[in-house]
Amino acid sequence: MKKTILIIVLLLIAVAGFFGLRFYNTYYGSNVEKDGYVLIPHKASFKQILDSAAKYTDNKESFEKVAKEKDLEKYFKAGRYYFQKGMGNSNLVNMIKAGNQTANSFRIGDFGDIYQMIGKVTKKTELDSLKFVSDLNALANEKGLNNAEELKKYFFIDTYNFFWTVTPEEFFKKFESQYDDFWNAERKSEEQKSGLTRDQIYALASIVYKESGGKKDEMRTIAGLYLNRYRKGMKLQSDPTVIYAINKQTNFKDQIKRVLYKHLSTPSPYNTYANAGIPPGPICIVDKNSVDAVLNAESNNYIFMCADPARFGFHKFTASAEEHAVNAKAYQDWLNSKNIK
Numbered sequence: 001m002k003k004t005i006l007i008i009v010l011l012l013i014a015v016a017g018f019f020g021l022r023f024y025n026t027y028y029g030s031n032v033e034k035d036g037y038v039l040i041p042h043k044a045s046f047k048q049i050l051d052s053a054a055k056y057t058d059n060k061e062s063f064e065k066v067a068k069e070k071d072l073e074k075y076f077k078a079g080r081y082y083f084q085k086g087m088g089n090s091n092l093v094n095m096i097k098a099g100n101q102t103a104n105s106f107r108i109g110d111f112g113d114i115y116q117m118i119g120k121v122t123k124k125t126e127l128d129s130l131k132f133v134s135d136l137n138a139l140a141n142e143k144g145l146n147n148a149e150e151l152k153k154y155f156f157i158d159t160y161n162f163f164w165t166v167t168p169e170e171f172f173k174k175f176e177s178q179y180d181d182f183w184n185a186e187r188k189s190e191e192q193k194s195g196l197t198r199d200q201i202y203a204l205a206s207i208v209y210k211e212s213g214g215k216k217d218e219m220r221t222i223a224g225l226y227l228n229r230y231r232k233g234m235k236l237q238s239d240p241t242v243i244y245a246i247n248k249q250t251n252f253k254d255q256i257k258r259v260l261y262k263h264l265s266t267p268s269p270y271n272t273y274a275n276a277g278i279p280p281g282p283i284c285i286v287d288k289n290s291v292d293a294v295l296n297a298e299s300n301n302y303i304f305m306c307a308d309p310a311r312f313g314f315h316k317f318t319a320s321a322e323e324h325a326v327n328a329k330a331y332q333d334w335l336n337s338k339n340i341k
Helices: 002-027 046-054 060-069 089-098 114-124 129-142 148-154 168-182 185-194 198-212 219-231 239-250 288-295 321-337
Strands: 036-040 079-083 104-108 158-162 304-307 315-318
Touching: 036 046, 046 060, 060 089, 079 089, 104 114, 114 129, 114 148, 129 148, 129 168, 148 168, 148 198, 158 168, 185 198, 185 288, 198 219, 198 239, 198 288, 219 288, 219 304, 219 315, 304 321, 315 321
Parallel strands: none
Antiparallel strands: 036 079, 104 158, 304 315
8 A cells, every 4th residue: 555655656746747847948948049039020920939039949839838828929029139048938938928138239420311220320320211200300300300300419429229120219319418418617618719610610520520530649639720721711632521521422322542633522511622611511420539639739830731651540740832732642651552443
């Protein structure tokens, strides 16, 4: 009798262990065979969710079972979810239901216009570029601006983190907040001292950024030079403004490696060879250093600058037209020797 009871107990333990292990494996055991990101749109069907998860799960049926039991079809949240190798079904489903998505990094570079930026940004968002542009245009209109392009000054070059589901409103709000923080009392005071409007500051900052190649070393020197030209009533004659004028006409499809004489007459209010004064707006998204360089420009007497072939990325500065002619000739000879056209 005792032997029979013992056998029954052992059988029950074995059965319990079997089903317990099965339960554990179904809900908590590893079911992700490789790392990856699953994108779940707002209007995803249950089948879409299952199909997306299937790319990374080992046992698709067990994931579907847990997803159904936890009502994932009704209570999922859109997002970009990181499926890490070793995760179990219960954790996966709970993650999607809670909306614990993983942010993506966005590099905002020196884009020539907002539409270039949006084209890059929306590759990492749920929305397409047309919807993004439309909503940013609406935000610009609310601020009394004509279109999204006039929001350019709100953006700074840097790397940012956003969710795949970010809306244009959420996206812009982050930059608007950064812009407001940047323009603190000290910078506003420097702005007033400069005698420039904020749009002029950003326009000059964009020229400084392009001329310096984004390197901080010469930014204040270059800013001082262009302010000298502006205050003397001279044309700024900045090559990057010519390149920008051409790019706007070709929708940034042509790559201008060398500004030629024929380019200097390109009709555009941004072309500082054709027009006196500061352009009506920035020719690219800028970084904070270039704006600060304009606000705290170096006091110098420079009027001319020319790329220095002996120090790639740097320039030779002078107040002498004769000296500049020598510098320019050396640079042109270098370009010709490299067959840069």
